[in-house]
Amino acid sequence: MNPRKKLLITGGLGFIFSHVTEYFVKKGWEVVVIDKQSTGSHPEIIDGSFKNYHIDVCNPEAVELILKEAPDYIIHAAAISDVDDSTKKPLRVLEKNITANINVFEAVRLLPRFEKFIYVSTDEVYGECEMKKKEGDTLYPRNPYSCSKAAGSLMHIAYENTYPHLRGKIAETRFCNVFGPRQDSRKIIASIKRALDTGDPVPLHNEGTGFREYIYIKNIPPAIECILERGEGIYNVTLNDGHTVTKLIERAERATGKKVPTHPANRPGMDLKYQMDGTRIMIELGWKPQYTFDEGLKEYLESKA
Ligand SMILES: NC(=O)c1ccc[n+]([C@@H]2O[C@H](COP(=O)([O-])OP(=O)(O)OC[C@H]3O[C@@H](n4cnc5c(N)ncnc54)[C@H](O)[C@@H]3O)[C@@H](O)[C@H]2O)c1
Numbered sequence: 001m002n003p004r005k006k007l008l009i010t011g012g013l014g015f016i017f018s019h020v021t022e023y024f025v026k027k028g029w030e031v032v033v034i035d036k037q038s039t040g041s042h043p044e045i046i047d048g049s050f051k052n053y054h055i056d057v058c059n060p061e062a063v064e065l066i067l068k069e070a071p072d073y074i075i076h077a078a079a080i081s082d083v084d085d086s087t088k089k090p091l092r093v094l095e096k097n098i099t100a101n102i103n104v105f106e107a108v109r110l111l112p113r114f115e116k117f118i119y120v121s122t123d124e125v126y127g128e129c130e131m132k133k134k135e136g137d138t139l140y141p142r143n144p145y146s147c148s149k150a151a152g153s154l155m156h157i158a159y160e161n162t163y164p165h166l167r168g169k170i171a172e173t174r175f176c177n178v179f180g181p182r183q184d185s186r187k188i189i190a191s192i193k194r195a196l197d198t199g200d201p202v203p204l205h206n207e208g209t210g211f212r213e214y215i216y217i218k219n220i221p222p223a224i225e226c227i228l229e230r231g232e233g234i235y236n237v238t239l240n241d242g243h244t245v246t247k248l249i250e251r252a253e254r255a256t257g258k259k260v261p262t263h264p265a266n267r268p269g270m271d272l273k274y275q276m277d278g279t280r281i282m283i284e285l286g287w288k289p290q291y292t293f294d295e296g297l298k299e300y301l302e303s304k305a
Pocket residue numbers: 010011012013014015016017034035036037038039040041042055056057058076077078079080081082096100120121122123149174175176177178179184
């Protein structure tokens with residue numbers, strides 16, 4: 001019998017990666033999570049089916065631990081993931097996210113052997129744009145959060161160039177806005193759901209003109225699986241379902257027949273538009289999304305989550 005594949009995920013209790021943790025556990029992989037259980041974390045998924053370390057990745061102990069666990073696959077997703085937090089406390093977010101990146105890249109560099117390392121980045125590293133960004137386009141992060149994420153994208157280039165044994169073994173994802181169960185209710189689609197469920201109004205930044213692409217959470221774990229198995233380099237992950245917040249609210253109202261209450265709000269320095277070309281992962285890795293935006297939106301808005 002083949003030994004089980006061992007996957008270590010930093011931030012494996014967060015919104016997106018709690019789903020990834022559960023997906024690979026179900027597939028029979030040996031999963032190890034390092035998560036400090038802060039904002040966005042879902043410790044309620046801890047059920048003994050995976051190994052869990054309640055540790056901050058910024059702690060040097062995390063490097064020792066990754067070396068001790070010696071996983072076949074590593075995903076680094078742990079990050080303070082909120083733009084508003086980063087504009088209020090830039091030093092904290094830059095320091096924490098970049099230190100976490102350094103520790104994980106260092107641990108990966110020192111591992112005697114591994115199959116693949118995925119650094120989880122974001123569409124925000126491209127900055128505001130009027131054209132769909134491709135993976136090779138210049139990074140132009142415009143807030144402290146995306147700057148901390150772009151630091152990891154640059155480390156990806158630096159480590160592959162400097163350490164030949166890492167070449168071809170580091171991959172990177174750049175997701176558009178992911179939505180679905182377990183998302184922090186400050187995020188737009190989660191706050192629309194909360195407004196529909198409780199009447200709590202949605203803060204409408206910049207009069208609802210902000211344009212983002214959205215993808216349902218259930219599409220993410222299979223995309224990660226394709227990249228772990230066959231991926232190399234950077235992959236934008238988007239279905240090009242882009243909407244302004246005003247349009248999103250209209251769609252949610254149409255889907256549910258209910259009114260979404262809103263109140264005006266402002267976000268300093270907010271980028272108005274992100275969009276990416278997501279064809280590389282589909283053409284080169286054959287990844288096919290299982291849910292369209294509308295199917296995901298309907299399932300999420302009707303769910304009890
Ligand atoms: N949510 C999105 O739409 C989106 C889009 C693109 C990229 N991303 C990236 O995906 C990853 C996950 O995003 P999310 O929305 O699920 O975030 P989240 O905030 O829900 O989860 C982050 C998890 O990481 C943990 N964590 C944070 N810093 C840590 C540290 N220093 N040490 C240990 N654990 C730590 C938290 O406890 C939490 O469980 C992040 O890297 C984020 O930048 C998210």
